[in-house]
Amino acid sequence: MQEAYSIINSQRWASPGVRAVGIVNPATEEAIGRVELIDAQGLDQALAAAARGFMLWKNTSAYERAAILRKAVGIIRSRQDEIARVMTLEQGKPLAEALAEVVASADNIEWMAEEATRAYGRLLVPRNAGIHQLVRREPVGPVASFCPWNFPALTPARKIAGALAAGCSLILKPAEETPLTALHIVNAFHEAGVPGEVLGLVYGDPQQVSEHLIASPVIRKISFTGSTPVGKLLLGLAARGVKRATMELGGHAPVVVFDDVDPARTAQQAVAAKFRNAGQVCTSPTRFYVQAGIYPQFVQAFADAARAIRVGDGMDAAVQMGPLANSRRIAAMAALTEDTLASGARLACGGKRIGTRGYFFEPTVFSDVPENARIMQDEPFGPIVPIASFTSLDEVAARVNALPFGLAAYAMTRSLARATAISGLLEAGMVGINHYTVSTPASPFGGVKESGYGSEGGTEGLDAYLVTKCVTQRSSGADLGPL
Ligand SMILES: NC(=O)c1ccc[n+]([C@@H]2O[C@H](COP(=O)([O-])OP(=O)(O)OC[C@H]3O[C@@H](n4cnc5c(N)ncnc54)[C@H](O)[C@@H]3O)[C@@H](O)[C@H]2O)c1
Numbered sequence: 001m002q003e004a005y006s007i008i009n010s011q012r013w014a015s016p017g018v019r020a021v022g023i024v025n026p027a028t029e030e031a032i033g034r035v036e037l038i039d040a041q042g043l044d045q046a047l048a049a050a051a052r053g054f055m056l057w058k059n060t061s062a063y064e065r066a067a068i069l070r071k072a073v074g075i076i077r078s079r080q081d082e083i084a085r086v087m088t089l090e091q092g093k094p095l096a097e098a099l100a101e102v103v104a105s106a107d108n109i110e111w112m113a114e115e116a117t118r119a120y121g122r123l124l125v126p127r128n129a130g131i132h133q134l135v136r137r138e139p140v141g142p143v144a145s146f147c148p149w150n151f152p153a154l155t156p157a158r159k160i161a162g163a164l165a166a167g168c169s170l171i172l173k174p175a176e177e178t179p180l181t182a183l184h185i186v187n188a189f190h191e192a193g194v195p196g197e198v199l200g201l202v203y204g205d206p207q208q209v210s211e212h213l214i215a216s217p218v219i220r221k222i223s224f225t226g227s228t229p230v231g232k233l234l235l236g237l238a239a240r241g242v243k244r245a246t247m248e249l250g251g252h253a254p255v256v257v258f259d260d261v262d263p264a265r266t267a268q269q270a271v272a273a274k275f276r277n278a279g280q281v282c283t284s285p286t287r288f289y290v291q292a293g294i295y296p297q298f299v300q301a302f303a304d305a306a307r308a309i310r311v312g313d314g315m316d317a318a319v320q321m322g323p324l325a326n327s328r329r330i331a332a333m334a335a336l337t338e339d340t341l342a343s344g345a346r347l348a349c350g351g352k353r354i355g356t357r358g359y360f361f362e363p364t365v366f367s368d369v370p371e372n373a374r375i376m377q378d379e380p381f382g383p384i385v386p387i388a389s390f391t392s393l394d395e396v397a398a399r400v401n402a403l404p405f406g407l408a409a410y411a412m413t414r415s416l417a418r419a420t421a422i423s424g425l426l427e428a429g430m431v432g433i434n435h436y437t438v439s440t441p442a443s444p445f446g447g448v449k450e451s452g453y454g455s456e457g458g459t460e461g462l463d464a465y466l467v468t469k470c471v472t473q474r475s476s477g478a479d480l481g482p483l
């Protein structure tokens with residue numbers, strides 16, 4: 001049995017009369033450990049530490065901060081197999097996917113470590129020879145970050161890397177369902193030399209923790225990855241203190257498949273992307289619009305490839321799709337399947353829970369899905385996919401942009417003219433043309449509309465933790481007229 005716990009000032013926080021909840025392996029439903037939940041007194045200690053940590057870290061040179069972050073990268077890489085194993089046990093994704101996530105986490109931190117030394121300001125051209133005006137970029141202050149369970153290493157890694165590279169202190173609240181992976185990531189930063197006060201880790205009741213931290217005058221910025229409804233709630237709390245926010249919220253990514261592509265190859269590529277992490281990815285391709293000329297062939301090839309996916313315990317190297325992360329997702333998939341059948345859509349494959357032990361659900365494909373079916377509006381966040389047909393570019397553009405979401409969007413075509421046109425039309429923060437990888441360390445990851453605002457990754461990901469200060473300085477003894 002493994003234990004996860006809050007860390008304040010590099011020390012395990014033991015709340016008197018500590019409450020704990022079990023950590024469940026979603027492939028077996030067995031308890032694999034427990035996570036201790038923090039109390040209000042612990043949160044106050046974490047805030048006090050973050051306030052001290054900010055004064056310390058913002059005065060640490062960017063080069064020193066970068067060196068410490070690079071050391072954390074080395075530690076994470078040296079433990080990547082162990083961290084991946086823990087992730088698969090507590091989250092369910094296949095071991096190869098877990099390993100790829102740990103590798104990506106290290107790559108993101110490494111990229112941000114380099115970026116730490118490039119937070120340039122600028123010098124203005126003064127209106128008077130005795131005046132110097134400079135625009136400084138400074139760390140915003142202590143940050144509170146909230147992470148979900150679908151990427152237990154990468155989401156914390158991105159949030160920690162951006163904040164620490166900029167010179168901010170951070171209190172991280174990972175998901176209580178996947179606490180062990182985050183504990184490994186935070187430990188790596190501390191072992192690398194990040195002072196305990198600079199990076200705190202808290203687990204607790206999500207509502208209690210977010211309300212407590214966001215209300216504190218210590219916290220100057222929040223960063224949240226999760227659902228749009230919770231994001232709106234946290235934005236409301238942040239607004240009361242006029243605090244900055246980065247919000248990575250839900251999506252419902254459309255894929256426009258034009259009739260000039262090979263339907264079988266395109267469908268196989270789509271299936272690999274759709275069922276990654278059992279569809280529990282905010283950038284998952286989740287609504288397929290296929291041009292009428294290749295629609296039947298695409299649906300057939302998609303369903304064949306989905307049926308062939310090997311589903312099982314992610315610890316088995318032959319498995320391609322693991323369980324869903326928790327029992328809530330199974331209930332959500334069952335309800336969505338029922339609802340989609342009732343809408344008149346055709347079930348091409350799947351549609352049921354697999355077995356009674358472990359949160360397994362069949363890769364499920366619906367075709368001829370009407371636009372008003374719930375699955376075309378609500379993010380499935382699981383292994384269910386709707387496919388519909390379209391005829392013209394204008395028609396499909398109106399349909400894909402009708403939702404309030406705008407995170408990722410994709411289009412498949414061999415035509416440069418179509419690719420250019422659809423890239424301009426899609427209302428999304430990230431667009432993939434003939435490709436589903438829209439996230440790299442150098443690219444800004446974020447959405448528009450109700451998918452959130454702000455970016456993580458890229459130069460924008462550092463910018464998100466910086467504020468602007470304009471300093472106007474008079475040379476001593478300068479004889480000045482008006483500015
Ligand atoms: N954008 C993403 O990467 C992402 C990740 C996980 C879940 N989701 C969304 O969440 C939905 C279902 O997941 P869920 O059942 O865990 O939903 P949820 O909205 O209850 O929880 C999502 C995450 O937000 C956290 N959370 C919930 N209430 C909070 C609060 N008041 N303050 C701070 N954090 C809070 C949870 O701990 C969890 O990690 C999915 O359908 C999906 O749309 C999105």
Ligand SMILES: O=S(=O)(O)c1ccc(CO)cc1
Nearest residue numbers: 150151154155281282283439
């Ligand atoms: O970098 S990705 O693996 O594509 C990725 C996608 C989404 C999220 C957040 O849900 C994290 C990483």
